[in-house]
């Protein structure tokens with residue numbers, strides 16, 4: 382069943398009480414027909430492009446341009462994590478065929494070195510690990526904001542949310558790693574979901590404006606538990622999207638069905 386998935390993505394989001402909402406996700410009746418059209422919290426899917434099939438770069442990006450809200454670009458330096466993946470150059474390549482916002486996830490020991498390069502590329506979201514921001518957080522967040530871009534902070538599974546309290550009201554996005562950073566296809570760390578719940582409660586209580594993202598191993602196996610925690614953005618990588626089929630259109634259809642089966646919500 383298409384349920385509008387092959388149509389251009391819905392752009393009618395609005396902000397209610399600081400939380401982005403849109404009719405994109407709607408309740409599903411048992412018989413599979415959509416009845417309840419109440420507006421619910423919008424959930425975004427952001428593909429992690431380090432897990433895409435580079436042989437099919439143009440085909441996959443062209444398809445996803447009409448179905449997702451942003452792209453997740455993992456940049457690693459081989460030191461902060463024992464891997465090297467995408468780079469600012471890759472962002473330039475995606476830009477040639479997409480006007481969607483891009484979110485750079487910096488898994489690097491020296492974020493200062495990378496932030497200016499990403500600013501020069503006008504990368505819409507620049508996300509830095511909290512664990513390497515000590516003594517740099519305010520300067521780098523200001524630098525990103527002064528360039529008219531959005532600043533994000535990423536927390537490893539072991540990092541408590543209290544670590545970012547000194548600057549939490551300044552950040553536009555908080556990403557909770559639900560796997561150890563560095564690789565696709567790792568085991569989901571369930572206890573990290575408590576941080577998503579806590580960040581939602583804190584946002585409501587204090588009126589903060591950040592969006593909450595989860596990153597790592599979101600798939601049929603974990604959609605239900607993630608949905609209960611309630612992030613705004615799901616990073617989908619190999620386990621939830623690209624690894625499902627060689628054909629991106631089929632992968633997307635399977636991912637939508639998986640999400641709907643496990644959460645009872647419809648992606649239209």
Ligand SMILES: O=C(CO)[C@@H](O)[C@H](O)[C@H](O)COP(=O)(O)O
Nearest residue numbers: 429562563565566597598618620
């Ligand atoms: O930051 C990372 C890895 O450090 C993620 O963005 C991965 O790209 C994603 O986790 C891969 O997808 P999965 O295979 O985990 O679903």
